[in-house]
Amino acid sequence: MGIWWWRLILVSLAGILFSPKHGASQRVTGMKYTFMKNASSAPSVSYYEYEYIVIGGGTAGCPLAATLSEKHKVLVLERGPSPYGNPNITNLDAFGAALSDTSPNSPSQRFISQDGVINSRARVLGGGSCLNAGFYTRASPYYVREAGWDGKLVKKSYEWVERVVAFEPIVRQWQSAVRGGLLEVGVLPYNGFTFDHIRGTKVGGTIFDQHGHRHTAADLLEYANPTQLTVLLQATVSKILFTNKGSRSRPVASGVIFMDALGREHRVYLKQGPKSEIIVSAGALGSPQLLMLSGIGAERELRKHNIDVVLNQPLVGQGMSDNPMNAIFVPSPVPVEVSLIEVVGITNVGSYIEAASGQMFTSRSPRDYGMFSPKIGQFSKLPPKQRSPEAVAKAIEKMGMLEPAAFRGGFILEKIMGPISTGELQLETSDPNDNPSVSFNYFKDPRDLRRCVQGIRTIEKVIESKAFSRFRYHNMSASVLLNMTANSPVNLLPKHSNTATSLEQFCRDTVMTIWHYHGGCQVGRVVDARYKVIGVDALRVIDGSTFNCSPGTNPQATVMMLGRYMGVKILRERLAGAETE
Ligand SMILES: Cc1cc2nc3c(=O)[nH]c(=O)nc-3n(C[C@H](O)[C@H](O)[C@H](O)COP(=O)(O)OP(=O)(O)OC[C@H]3O[C@@H](n4cnc5c(N)ncnc54)[C@H](O)[C@@H]3O)c2cc1C
Numbered sequence: 066m067g068i069w070w071w072r073l074i075l076v077s078l079a080g081i082l083f084s085p086k087h088g089a090s091q092r093v094t095g096m097k098y099t100f101m102k103n104a105s106s107a108p109s110v111s112y113y114e115y116e117y118i119v120i121g122g123g124t125a126g127c128p129l130a131a132t133l134s135e136k137h138k139v140l141v142l143e144r145g146p147s148p149y150g151n152p153n154i155t156n157l158d159a160f161g162a163a164l165s166d167t168s169p170n171s172p173s174q175r176f177i178s179q180d181g182v183i184n185s186r187a188r189v190l191g192g193g194s195c196l197n198a199g200f201y202t203r204a205s206p207y208y209v210r211e212a213g214w215d216g217k218l219v220k221k222s223y224e225w226v227e228r229v230v231a232f233e234p235i236v237r238q239w240q241s242a243v244r245g246g247l248l249e250v251g252v253l254p255y256n257g258f259t260f261d262h263i264r265g266t267k268v269g270g271t272i273f274d275q276h277g278h279r280h281t282a283a284d285l286l287e288y289a290n291p292t293q294l295t296v297l298l299q300a301t302v303s304k305i306l307f308t309n310k311g312s313r314s315r316p317v318a319s320g321v322i323f324m325d326a327l328g329r330e331h332r333v334y335l336k337q338g339p340k341s342e343i344i345v346s347a348g349a350l351g352s353p354q355l356l357m358l359s360g361i362g363a364e365r366e367l368r369k370h371n372i373d374v375v376l377n378q379p380l381v382g383q384g385m386s387d388n389p390m391n392a393i394f395v396p397s398p399v400p401v402e403v404s405l406i407e408v409v410g411i412t413n414v415g416s417y418i419e420a421a422s423g424q425m426f427t428s429r430s431p432r433d434y435g436m437f438s439p440k441i442g443q444f445s446k447l448p449p450k451q452r453s454p455e456a457v458a459k460a461i462e463k464m465g466m467l468e469p470a471a472f473r474g475g476f477i478l479e480k481i482m483g484p485i486s487t488g489e490l491q492l493e494t495s496d497p498n499d500n501p502s503v504s505f506n507y508f509k510d511p512r513d514l515r516r517c518v519q520g521i522r523t524i525e526k527v528i529e530s531k532a533f534s535r536f537r538y539h540n541m542s543a544s545v546l547l548n549m550t551a552n553s554p555v556n557l558l559p560k561h562s563n564t565a566t567s568l569e570q571f572c573r574d575t576v577m578t579i580w581h582y583h584g585g586c587q588v589g590r591v592v593d594a595r596y597k598v599i600g601v602d603a604l605r606v607i608d609g610s611t612f613n614c615s616p617g618t619n620p621q622a623t624v625m626m627l628g629r630y631m632g633v634k635i636l637r638e639r640l641a642g643a644e645t646e
């Protein structure tokens with residue numbers, strides 16, 4: 066095949082599973098708030114000071130803690146460092162830098178699901194909002210009703226979040242062309258710029274401001290009462306402690322054990338009283354993992370790891386889902402802007418079309434594909450078994466030497482709503498620093514597969530639309546472009562003879578993550594409607610692990626909203642003197 070850029074692309078989708086270690090990388094401290102402290106400076110035991118201990122200062126944990134601190138003493142225990150002063154987090158065009166840093170101090174921790182898809186979880190104050198592509202968009206009114214939330218408070222809580230972290234993107238030419246294409250192929254009506262989830266095509270919000278600077282959930286700590294909040298960084302919780310364990314009454318969460326960066330153990334006990342609580346906001350992997358490590362899970366599994374059983378609860382870690390993402394790369398004959406997600410097509414078949422363009426990582430020398438970079442594990446050149454460290458290093462070098470034209474272009478992607486398919490999470494070890502094992506079973510349910518196929522069909526039409534025509538080579542049809550993606554190794558998945566000819570097979574073989582994984586502590590199964598862990602007292606879970614489906618087209622707005630919403634709910638419950646169940 067003599068097409069110059071075809072070769073270019075295949076060479077440049079260079080296979081990298083593990084990027085090299087970064088020896089003397091300088092670690093930033095960034096103690097922006099007076100209430101942020103290093104866990105190693107904490108006492109080894111602390112008694113009865115805090116009414117709330119929030120485990121995980123992530124996307125939900127930060128707004129939750131800020132809200133609770135309005136009235137009460139709150140401790141946040143976050144295993145990662147501060148995001149402040151780290152350019153890999155702050156700058157839009159550094160997207161992917163943190164995700165490709167696989168060192169133990171990286172703000173992202175890589176994991177590979179049993180499905181063979183390479184994925185990442187946050188390990189930094191602000192959580193996933195420090196790593197993500199920034200798209201900010203609310204859940205639909207239908208979702209809010211189904212969740213049983215109070216619509217008025219939901220609206221107020223979104224607004225509280227938006228005042229600090231949400232912006233209108235400057236939509237440039239390439240994103241405009243995608244928007245034009247979506248409208249031309251009938252993803253209608255055009256809803257302009259809005260945070261709302263409405264069928265049709267829209268420009269959504271972003272947590273990047275107009276200078277390309279990221280604003281994260283950690284910024285919501287600006288709302289906190291600094292005299293009532295303490296945030297300990299590099300504090301990895303290994304266990305929640307219970308009283309009444311073994312006796313006939315229900316177990317009551319009363320304290321936690323955490324480790325600092327030097328591996329020293331600390332204990333902290335809640336202030337005694339019926340209203341004090343521990344709230345787990347450790348994310349969709351971290352929350353079910355920590356419940357299990359603390360003795361809440363399937364008895365048989367816990368016993369395998371010598372964990373004392375507090376509550377036999379086999380639903381912990383069940384209902385894990387990740388919305389599959391599939392994409393087509395479209396090389397462009399003309400320069401394109403660097404953009405993450407700005408425009409979305411909300412189709413009436415349950416697939417959401419989004420797009421990202423340009424060469425990320427411009428601040429570091431290697432040329433790269435941003436959201437689809439081989440360095441973060443999405444695309445590759447080498448089949449999994451050939452990805453030795455040497456091959457990987459060579460591939461990085463080669464990628465850095467390619468002509469800029471190889472990176473000119475963008476990805477049009479689709480993710481499906483839901484999804485309906487689910488998997489499960491299990492402990493691998495009893496070390497809280499290790500990843501649990503998790504499966505998502507992408508496309509196990511045929512309805513998920515159908516939505517993907519319909520999404521890919523829409524993308525093909527957008528590529529061939531008039532509105533998009535400036536940004537593609539005319540001798541390359543959409544099916545040829547699809548064939549290119551079908552022929553590139555994606556994740557650790559094998560290819561089939563019909564990967565390029567059957568859209569069903571294409572969906573299965575080129576599935577990536579859009580990092581919207583959720584579940585594991587779902588409402589109605591592990592927690593009740595007030596997010597209290599069923600079967601024990603003084604313990605809630607509030608974060609993405611409680612979702613049954615991913616909200617909106619992208620979840621972060623709703624995760625932050627939920628942190629604020631539940632913070633307000635808890636304050637109100639106390640004012641109303643509501644009984645703790
Ligand atoms: C690369 C990427 C791109 C994405 N793009 C978008 C997007 O464009 N738009 C969008 O809406 N969503 C996006 N998302 C999804 C969104 O960011 C997540 O759904 C959301 O951040 C999850 O929030 P959470 O509070 O559930 O978990 P997290 O934000 O992950 O918070 C969990 C926190 O708990 C901490 N923790 C875990 N275990 C422990 C422990 N044992 N002790 C102490 N602390 C612990 C973690 O360090 C982390 O800070 C993206 C995500 C990623 C990773």
Ligand SMILES: *[C@@H]1O[C@H](CO)[C@@H](O)[C@H](O)[C@H]1NC(C)=O
Pocket residue numbers: 092093094103104105146147298299326327
């Ligand atoms: C916290 O303290 C540990 C141990 O002293 C140190 O290694 C780490 O760099 C400190 N972190 C910050 C953010 O200062």
Ligand SMILES: *[C@@H]1O[C@H](CO)[C@@H](O)[C@H](O)[C@H]1NC(C)=O
Pocket residue numbers: 087090091092093151152153161162163165166
């Ligand atoms: C930023 O990312 C690069 C590439 O992944 C890494 O080498 C560097 O150490 C990171 N810098 C910080 C401050 O984390």
Ligand SMILES: *[C@@H]1O[C@H](CO)[C@@H](O)[C@H](O)[C@H]1NC(C)=O
Pocket residue numbers: 067068069538540541
């Ligand atoms: C397609 O167009 C590009 C740029 O004009 C050219 O380099 C390439 O050879 C063409 N490919 C085919 C198959 O005609």
Ligand SMILES: *[C@@H]1O[C@H](CO)[C@@H](O)[C@H](O)[C@H]1NC(C)=O
Pocket residue numbers: 544545548549552565
């Ligand atoms: C797809 O790519 C393969 C491998 O390069 C090639 O044999 C096949 O002809 C291509 N099909 C189309 C439709 O371009």
